[in-house]
Amino acid sequence: MTSRTRYFVILSLSVVGVGVSSGLVAYYVGFPARAFASQGAEELQYVPRDASVLAYVDVREVMASELRQRVRRAMPVGHEDGQREFQNQTGINIETDIEHVVAYLQADASGGSMPGSGMVLARGLFDEVKIESLMREHGAKVEQYKGKRLIVASPNGVAPAGDPNSTDPVPRNTPPNFALSFLKPGLVAVGNADLIRHAVDLEKGGENVTSNTDLMNRVKSLDFGNAWAVGRFDVLQSAAKLPPGMNQLPAITWFSVTGRVNDAITGVVQAEARNEDAAKNLRDVVRGFLALAKLQAGSQPALQAVIQSLDLGGTDNTVALSFSVPGSVFDLMAPAREKSVEKPAAH
Amino acid sequence: MLWSRRSVFLGLLLGGPVVLAAAIRIVTATTSLWRLSINGARVGGPALFGMMMWLLYIRFIVPVLGVFYGTSLIADEVDDKTITYLFTRPVPRGAILIGKYLAYVACTTLLVLPSVILVYFLVVPLGGGSIGESFPALLEDLGMLIVGLIAYGAVFAWVGARLKRPLVVGLVFAFGWEPAVLLFPGYLKQVTVAYYLQALVPHAMPQDSAVSILMQMFREVPPVATSLTYLAVIVAIALWFAARAVELKEYVLEQ
Numbered sequence A: 001m002t003s004r005t006r007y008f009v010i011l012s013l014s015v016v017g018v019g020v021s022s023g024l025v026a027y028y029v030g031f032p033a034r035a036f037a038s039q040g041a042e043e044l045q046y047v048p049r050d051a052s053v054l055a056y057v058d059v060r061e062v063m064a065s066e067l068r069q070r071v072r073r074a075m076p077v078g079h080e081d082g083q084r085e086f087q088n089q090t091g092i093n094i095e096t097d098i099e100h101v102v103a104y105l106q107a108d109a110s111g112g113s114m115p116g117s118g119m120v121l122a123r124g125l126f127d128e129v130k131i132e133s134l135m136r137e138h139g140a141k142v143e144q145y146k147g148k149r150l151i152v153a154s155p156n157g158v159a160p161a162g163d164p165n166s167t168d169p170v171p172r173n174t175p176p177n178f179a180l181s182f183l184k185p186g187l188v189a190v191g192n193a194d195l196i197r198h199a200v201d202l203e204k205g206g207e208n209v210t211s212n213t214d215l216m217n218r219v220k221s222l223d224f225g226n227a228w229a230v231g232r233f234d235v236l237q238s239a240a241k242l243p244p245g246m247n248q249l250p251a252i253t254w255f256s257v258t259g260r261v262n263d264a265i266t267g268v269v270q271a272e273a274r275n276e277d278a279a280k281n282l283r284d285v286v287r288g289f290l291a292l293a294k295l296q297a298g299s300q301p302a303l304q305a306v307i308q309s310l311d312l313g314g315t316d317n318t319v320a321l322s323f324s325v326p327g328s329v330f331d332l333m334a335p336a337r338e339k340s341v342e343k344p345a346a347h
Numbered sequence B: 001m002l003w004s005r006r007s008v009f010l011g012l013l014l015g016g017p018v019v020l021a022a023a024i025r026i027v028t029a030t031t032s033l034w035r036l037s038i039n040g041a042r043v044g045g046p047a048l049f050g051m052m053m054w055l056l057y058i059r060f061i062v063p064v065l066g067v068f069y070g071t072s073l074i075a076d077e078v079d080d081k082t083i084t085y086l087f088t089r090p091v092p093r094g095a096i097l098i099g100k101y102l103a104y105v106a107c108t109t110l111l112v113l114p115s116v117i118l119v120y121f122l123v124v125p126l127g128g129g130s131i132g133e134s135f136p137a138l139l140e141d142l143g144m145l146i147v148g149l150i151a152y153g154a155v156f157a158w159v160g161a162r163l164k165r166p167l168v169v170g171l172v173f174a175f176g177w178e179p180a181v182l183l184f185p186g187y188l189k190q191v192t193v194a195y196y197l198q199a200l201v202p203h204a205m206p207q208d209s210a211v212s213i214l215m216q217m218f219r220e221v222p223p224v225a226t227s228l229t230y231l232a233v234i235v236a237i238a239l240w241f242a243a244r245a246v247e248l249k250e251y252v253l254e255q
Helices: A003-029 A041-046 A059-064 A066-074 A081-090 A128-137 A193-204 A213-220 A233-239 A244-248 A276-299 A301-309 A328-346 B005-030 B045-070 B072-079 B083-087 B093-123 B131-162 B166-183 B194-198 B210-217 B224-248
Strands: A053-057 A098-105 A118-124 A141-145 A148-153 A178-184 A187-192 A227-232 A252-261 A264-273 A311-313 A318-326 B036-038 B041-043
Touching: A003 B093, A003 B131, A041 A118, A041 A187, A041 A193, A059 A066, A059 A098, A066 A328, A118 A193, A128 A141, A128 A148, A128 A178, A148 A193, A178 A193, A187 A193, A213 A227, A213 A252, A227 A233, A233 A252, A264 A276, A276 A301, A276 A311, A276 A318, A301 A318, A301 A328, A318 A328, B005 B045, B005 B093, B045 B072, B045 B093, B045 B131, B045 B166, B045 B194, B072 B083, B072 B093, B072 B131, B072 B166, B083 B093, B093 B131, B093 B224, B131 B166, B131 B194, B131 B224, B166 B194, B194 B224
Parallel strands: none
Antiparallel strands: A053 A098, A053 A227, A098 A118, A118 A187, A141 A148, A148 A178, A178 A187, A227 A252, A252 A264, A264 A318, A311 A318, B036 B041
């Protein structure tokens, strides 16, 4: 064997050896859910098994994206009101304090409406003392629940009454209490007080969403994006007060939305119909809407770019609508907004 | 065998998928083209790797390696007029062919496997694909490619030992007969290597062309055990005939 051949054999075997060893290590370390590959999986232990919708946003990446800067330039006023109100209420600055959030919605089994039955788990750097004092200033009340401090505020700013240790749900007609709790250092849960108490219970043990294979398989199949949501559309449809037109859609069982926000926003909205016929009908409906939208977008370049990027696809009982909106679209929106702002001033 | 001009060409051939995979990786990393889709359906890294396995390795590279190396095992010695030296050694002629065939298996395996592994690590993580999750499929791929090289090598070693223009016949068999027969329903496909080899592929066959769709329609996948048995039988028969041809044939060296 010549030295050249020897080097070839050594190099070749090294590549194979290193490759197979790395693959083996990756295989035995485990299969992290794809959409949670880098971060976020720990929060799932606080999400109950029967969550109807599960969502994730990498807030830091979205806030730092080029697209976000474009949106700020295009819409410099007005869009931050909700953000400011949230900061006033909780002391949390979404822009700087939060790394990523995991959120879920839970359909009310008793037939109540969806809003209020949700919780957001935010990971980031939080000033716990400041946040608590700010919420107390707004009438919130601090209670202990299984060793965790819950800062509970009723929706109208009045401190809630009742037994703080009770896990019984609030009476049907009473609006749900809004609460906040630091489940771990750097992890805050915000949302319905009962759901936060349930999250504390889940930390000690119990069935969380990772045992919901239907939902988790769909989460795993998502493309890697910095924002996504997966949920049961049929549960949402029956529990939430959706617009009347939505109830006439062909039977959809699951839906997912995944997107990546950087210098553009690209993503896929996917719906799983009950059967192939329903999927075909849904495709026809979406195709009709797309045709209508193309007609409507004729004279608006910003809207035209969005419509052109839409791509309808899917196989069997799946309908997928992918889109890619370039950041320049938001630049086109800016003059339109400036005009609309200038008009009232002229009168 | 390893440092012939043929090997340099085939080395470039095997470097092609690696370069392609690296280019895809760079493009996806530097632009917002993170989501590959075909007919509206999203294609993640593992699916893209599966497509590359089908289109580049199974349908092209493995048969090409088999044809070029397999047919040259004896033909090269005849062309170089060195076969006389081999045949004067005190070993059976058939053993010389078997030895050269084993050297072919080792060389081609060492050429193909690193290429596949590099492509795997470049492509699979795209679109959030998991290296660990797809690893069993990679092992199946590597095993399948080795089996393919063994089977094609044996068949073309026989062709090379038996026929005067083995390369032409080998190319016609690999890229004419096999794809054509696989398109039609019936029993003819059972006299191909590809029919049994494709049953070992862990990835779905891509429907990239009308031919592929036809192949998919008429695709009958034999069980893995059956495929392996048939491939073993093909290898044994081909090598036996190749060794017998070398034993019996009178090779005339052109002056």
